[in-house]
Amino acid sequence: xxxxxxxxxxxxxxxxxxxxxxxxxxxxxxxxxxxxxxxxxxxxxxxxxxxxxxxxxxxxxxxxxxxxxxxxxxxxxxxxxxxxxxxxxxxxxxxxxxxxxxxxx
Amino acid sequence: xxxxxxxxxxxxxxxxxxxxxxxxxxxxxxxxxxxxxxxxxxxxxxxxxxxxxxxxxxxxxxxxxxxxxxxxxxxxxxxxxxxxxxxxxxxxxxxxxxxxxxxxxxxxxxxxxxxxxxxxxxxxxxxxxxxxxxxxxxxxxxxxxxxxxxxxxxxxxxxxxxxxxxxxxxxxxxxxxxxxxxxxxxxxxxxxxxxxxxxxxxxxxxxxxxxxxxxxxxxxxxxxxxxxxxxxxxxxxxxxxxxxxxxxxxxxxxxxxxxxxxxxxxxxxxxxxxxxxxxxxxxxxxxxxxxxxxxxxxxxxxxxxxxxxxxxxxxxxxxxxxxxxxxxxxxxxxxxxxxxxxxxxxxxxxxxxxxxxxxxxxxxxxxxxxxxxxxxxxxxxxxxxxxxxxxxxxxxxxxxxxxxxxxxxxxxxxxxxxxxxxxxxxxxxxxxxxxxxxxxxxxxxxxxxxxxxxxxxxxxxxxxxxxxxxxxxxxxxxxxxxxxxxxxxxxxxxxxxxxxxxxxxxxxxxxxxxxxxxxxxxxxxxxxxxxxxxxxxxxxxxxxxxxxxxx
Ligand code: HEM
Ligand code: SF4
Numbered sequence: 001x002x003x004x005x006x007x008x009x010x011x012x013x014x015x016x017x018x019x020x021x022x023x024x025x026x027x028x029x030x031x032x033x034x035x036x037x038x039x040x041x042x043x044x045x046x047x048x049x050x051x052x053x054x055x056x057x058x059x060x061x062x063x064x065x066x067x068x069x070x071x072x073x074x075x076x077x078x079x080x081x082x083x084x085x086x087x088x089x090x091x092x093x094x095x096x097x098x099x100x101x102x103x104x105x
Numbered sequence: 106x107x108x109x110x111x112x113x114x115x116x117x118x119x120x121x122x123x124x125x126x127x128x129x130x131x132x133x134x135x136x137x138x139x140x141x142x143x144x145x146x147x148x149x150x151x152x153x154x155x156x157x158x159x160x161x162x163x164x165x166x167x168x169x170x171x172x173x174x175x176x177x178x179x180x181x182x183x184x185x186x187x188x189x190x191x192x193x194x195x196x197x198x199x200x201x202x203x204x205x206x207x208x209x210x211x212x213x214x215x216x217x218x219x220x221x222x223x224x225x226x227x228x229x230x231x232x233x234x235x236x237x238x239x240x241x242x243x244x245x246x247x248x249x250x251x252x253x254x255x256x257x258x259x260x261x262x263x264x265x266x267x268x269x270x271x272x273x274x275x276x277x278x279x280x281x282x283x284x285x286x287x288x289x290x291x292x293x294x295x296x297x298x299x300x301x302x303x304x305x306x307x308x309x310x311x312x313x314x315x316x317x318x319x320x321x322x323x324x325x326x327x328x329x330x331x332x333x334x335x336x337x338x339x340x341x342x343x344x345x346x347x348x349x350x351x352x353x354x355x356x357x358x359x360x361x362x363x364x365x366x367x368x369x370x371x372x373x374x375x376x377x378x379x380x381x382x383x384x385x386x387x388x389x390x391x392x393x394x395x396x397x398x399x400x401x402x403x404x405x406x407x408x409x410x411x412x413x414x415x416x417x418x419x420x421x422x423x424x425x426x427x428x429x430x431x432x433x434x435x436x437x438x439x440x441x442x443x444x445x446x447x448x449x450x451x452x453x454x455x456x457x458x459x460x461x462x463x464x465x466x467x468x469x470x471x472x473x474x475x476x477x478x479x480x481x482x483x484x485x486x487x488x489x490x491x492x493x494x495x496x497x498x499x500x501x502x503x504x505x506x507x508x509x510x511x512x513x514x515x516x517x518x519x520x521x522x523x524x525x526x527x528x529x530x531x532x533x534x535x536x537x538x539x540x541x542x543x544x545x546x547x548x549x550x551x552x553x554x555x556x557x558x559x560x561x562x563x564x565x566x567x568x569x570x571x572x573x574x575x576x577x578x579x580x581x582x583x584x585x586x587x588x589x590x591x592x593x594x595x596x597x598x599x600x601x602x603x604x605x606x607x608x609x610x611x612x613x614x615x616x617x618x619x620x621x622x623x624x625x626x627x628x629x630x631x632x633x634x635x636x637x638x639x640x641x642x643x644x645x646x647x648x649x650x651x652x653x654x655x656x
Contacts, residue, residue: 024202025156025157068138092522093154
């Protein structure tokens with residue numbers, strides 16, 4: 001497997017975060033500025049250029065016990081500073097299924 | 106039902122403790138994800154968008170009621186109260202925690218269920234006809250041979266690190282319910298002129314990015330030679346298969362590139378070396394496996410019991426019976442298909458309550474046996490006809506008596522972008538909307554047999570290429586767009602569908618499908634001409650005109 005760090009160049013088009021799935025239970029998490037993981041997007045560290053993105057990703061990949069499969073994902077930041085996912089996939093990862101579940105535990 | 110022996114039980118239990126240790130080492134950081142990934146994949150554990158996903162094998166689609174209860178228990182205790190039946194006789198749990206997986210596996214091992222060979226580049230769960238052993242006119246029970254192959258290939262080192270995953274399906278009936286032509290190897294049980302049992306062998310079928318219908322590589326391989334013949338195919342594949350390029354690694358690409366003649370010559374050469382080896386199967390081995398498939402003690406029952414005659418007056422019962430009940434090889438019995446496609450719900454999902462209740466109904470009405478088919482429905486294989494009305498009432502209470510088997514709302518769909526990390530677009534909401542559009546049973550019945558298949562990306566887990574109507578989700582400039590094909594089929598006449606035109610947006614898909622169906626109703630020669638036959642007769646053009654004239 002090629003590590004995401006070996007990608008030739010990390011290009012980002014706008015504000016981005018690093019997201020992954022928490023190792024022990026698999027839930028969606030975001031890398032925070034405090035070098036940890038949070039399930040809450042509002043706590044995610046925001047990167048704005050490729051050097052920052054590369055650094056945040058490197059640090060995330062190094063924390064292999066905490067979360068798996070980290071990658072850079074686009075976000076949108078509203079006028080009020082609120083962070084929103086930048087595409088449908090990330091929207092679904094944050095808010096869950098777009099359909100009802102057959103049964104809730 | 107098949108009774109596992111001591112060897113199987115030991116194997117399954119050892120596997121659980123091995124995996125428990127691997128998970129422990131992963132959680133402590135002793136194993137990195139790179140090291141662990143191949144280990145988890147060998148135990149059916151994927152990573153999805155929201156969580157880990159756990160895929161459990163249901164070999165040749167046969168389940169005992171206590172096994173179905175164990176699946177319900179796993180859904181309830183370790184997941185969110187439901188499971189998803191797939192097109193390859195597996196069940197998937199979508200919300201399982203890695204830390205709890207060893208416990209879930211241990212609970213399943215108690216009833217002989219495991220997740221071996223449900224993922225990774227090995228020989229996958231060997232699938233078969235969900236009506237195996239009960240369908241009238243079948244050559245013999247194909248599960249005997251599925252089990253033989255399962256035993257031979259499970260954890261076989263030569264088949265554990267193949268260039269890519271490898272899937273085998275077996276049928277023994279004229280009508281192919283196992284979709285053998287879209288498998289890496291498809292086996293059709295037949296008899297030769299001498300009355301000996303053997304197989305027509307097909308190779309190189311598959312869907313995904315580069316779809317192919319399987320080709321016949323040999324018209325008759327004697328039953329006793331089937332393991333050596335399969336092994337010969339796998340050796341040629343192991344030798345030449347493209348390990349350097351994941352998109353070219355499946356055997357279908359090799360067969361296509363070499364051509365079936367050259368490929369079959371290679372296999373033939375290899376086969377001559379190993380044909381008369383220990384791979385030749387003794388009759389006793391087959392008899393031993395055969396004896397482990399217990400068949401119920403059927404009663405002598407009338408063809409048309411009073412209960413059935415009386416119930417026939419109820420149009421709701423009749424609507425269900427016509428689509429869900431099929432003839433059984435034993436007089437007085439039926440095979441009952443249970444639709445997991447209620448109107449407005451995700452195809453193939455069943456709740457823990459439904460699984461438990463169904464296990465009870467199987468005990469009461471089907472000698473404790475349940476089957477899983479590739480259409481993402483379940484079946485009760487041995488229901489006495491006199492019990493059909495009572496069974497129907499009980500199923501109806503559970504939401505399991507939707508009378509839509511083989512109709513337009515009996516949709517096959519993959520999890521798509523709601524769950525799957527590889528997806529480009531959503532599948533399930535498309536399926537849900539379509540079932541609402543065609544919810545009216547009179548209308549669905551008027552349309553007749555019509556299979557819609559939906560995949561959320563080119564991997565084709567929803568078999569869209571072989572749907573009578575196929576819907577493939579792609580992404581274009583950040584938006585979900587759907588390509589629609591018609592004319593595909595997955596049965597003995599397997600064919601790939603043809604595109605009707607440019608892709609359409611999420612909100613338009615159901616309208617377009619309605620147009621296609623309206624065009625069919627207007628174009629068919631007579632009510633008995635099925636959608637697929639009208640498409641065959643007229644081609645794509647008239648449908649295309651109808652759909653795109655106003656768009
Ligand atoms: C949700 C997680 C899933 C993932 C990550 C996944 C992944 C894949 C991939 C990568 C392929 C293409 C393999 C290749 O051509 O080399 C594939 C094929 C396939 N998948 Fe899935 N799949 C998932 C779920 C399912 C489900 C739910 C079903 C059944 C409804 C399914 C049934 C199939 C089938 C039948 C194929 C065969 C296509 C072929 O052999 O060419 N998969 N899957
Ligand atoms: S077809 Fe694509 S989206 Fe659907 S389950 Fe398979 S990999 Fe996922």
